[in-house]
Amino acid sequence: MVKTIQDNEHAVQVRPTKVQQRVELANVRRFHQDVLPGYRKTDLTKIALTSQDLGQVRHRFKGTVYVKDESDRYGLPAFKVLGAAYASFVAICEAWQLDPHTATVQELRRHARSIDPTPLLVAATDGNHGRAVAFFSNLVGLGARIYIPSGVSSIAERAISAEGPDVDVIRLQEDYDECVRQAAAFAAADDPTQGQQRLLIQDTAWQGYTHIPQLIVDGYQTIFREVDEELASRSQQEATHVFCPVGVGSLADATVQHYTAARDEATSLPTCMATSIIAVEPAGSACLAESLAEARLTSIQTRNTIMAGLNCGTPSYTAWPNLQAGIQVVVTIEDEHALNAVQRLHTSGIAAGPCGGAPLAALQTLFSNPFEAERLALLDDERVVVVLLMTEGAKSS
Template sequence: MLGHFRRCPGYSPTPLTELPPLAADLEVGRVFVKDESCRLGLPAFKALGASWAVHRALAQRATSGQGPGPVTLVTATDGNHGRAVARMARMLGQRARVFVPQGVHRRAVAAIAAEQAEVIEVSGPYDEAVRRAARAAAAPDTVLVQDTSWPGYEQIPGWIVEGYSTLCAEIDEQLAAVGAGKGPGLVAVPVGVGSLAQAVVTHYRSRPAGRAPALLSVEPAAAACVLQSLTRGEPVSVTTGETTMAGLNCGTPSSIAWPYLRGGLDAAVAVTDDDSARAAARLAELGVSSGPCGAAALAGLRAVLSGPGSEERRTAMGLDATSVVVLLSTEGTNADPRPAAC
């Protein structure tokens, strides 16, 4: 997968930035932030999944006799995924139709429209936008490129997860280059429907026994579908509320992600918007541009490693004063004025 992206125009690994002040704050050995504020010209990691899935989907159509003619790529989004699909459509001469739920920031909607996509605003939450997109994709010459799955719709979400795995391969190389080749002791990952977390679990759980890190998922308190599902022991849907972590405001885990999350996560936590805002401010002080979703990783780790019971949680996750921690900052700040090329 990493080889595929290395052949893509404009590809370069995103930074893995070491932040010693955070290591001191959190009382661990080293802290690194995987900074996804500029990925393939877009301000979030989502371009990895959209790029690979669209490439695979269009290649499949061409080899299955459906012809090379233009199609409409359809998706639902809380922001970054829809923009990534729209960007791919524009680059490849295809059309895009993007369903956007209520509560998505106007700047995010405008950014999708600027990619020449048809934007349809839905009066309802993310799950309703997904349902609308799935119905629209039943029309001829349309392809649904959704980053969540359900029974009967799993192949393209699986390709999206494959694309996300590139991020983990980059981390391996980057840690080795700075003398941390044994890998992290803990990885904190923001979670919406769980596709990125599925990629992280798949990557790190393939390691030899004793070398796999602890994996922590972090969600908004207003949309903690994975945490609730783990608590119940089965996938459940939750009614989502309002949150500044719009890209994580999802009410149902992806069906293909759920078995990986259930079997591969070591801990899960939900954080408030205030928690995320404080984490984003701390990252900004240290020179990292991180939006509310990206900063959730730090907010979640702070919650786990502080307060009553924190020593027991550290022990359970195998953390000590020498541990290496990686935070996945999955997006740049919405207020970042940088152009599309970052």
């Protein structure tokens, strides 16, 4: 049983100038609330920790734990649609010279009908992102071509296909990173005979491909706006510890950007309690932990995990500097820990999928190591407010 807690020596609690913030928050909000049909705030559920969760620190943890439950976003079982749909919307507007600040889904649908051959959205995915791209392509009347690696379940594959009649799923006998390369190559080669337009909607960046991944990160900001609003409505101060599952690190990038911006403004927290962001990775695909250890963006060979959405070998190029500046520690967990946490969340009425269980597994890991829990200021303080980003529901894998 291997559990690892890895420090990020480069993390500085307050280093706003090192973190790039570029979010058009107002447009993200307009898109999620007024443009994409079916907006509903997801739940922020307070859970009571058991003595099993707390282990040796059961008399020392005085804080509150909330679970941000992303098991139903616009009818999809993961948070990913927030970024995938927003980035697809802006990218389509830009390609068709429409104004993303005023355009509507109906306008996009009308436009799509007038273009022959029908344009394609292209993406590689471990499951959730590709499903979200397929969902949006269907909503606006486009086709989608989604690449999946060998480790993605056939249930997830069918769920992507079922998003629309013009969704093609291409399964490769390769890993996620290779799927990203092939999706990018396919999208770059606009169909020469028919002149078909192909838009790559990828949730990870590399040198020369940064705009769309950054729009995706912007789209994730809705999660944190909701968390802040919900905590405020319960007269709670903002989160002191946020646990974030990491695949390529785009969600973690959004987390770092949000809490760094909050620190820039007048925050209710004393500086000593600035929000700590704790990353969680599967032990067999811990590309962020490896990159932090090497102090440079590093690719690794990954092995399969039930946390399929986190099975990525390379951190996103644009996320990396922010993660290096803003992530406090990385906790790596094995599948059995994620599974236990999933079962544990079910007892609190939260239907988590494996990636969704990862943050609780990481919190339990820290509690089983009182020295680490103390060092991260999780103990002996009633002001501690932990937010676990429960990023997917049970249905998605």
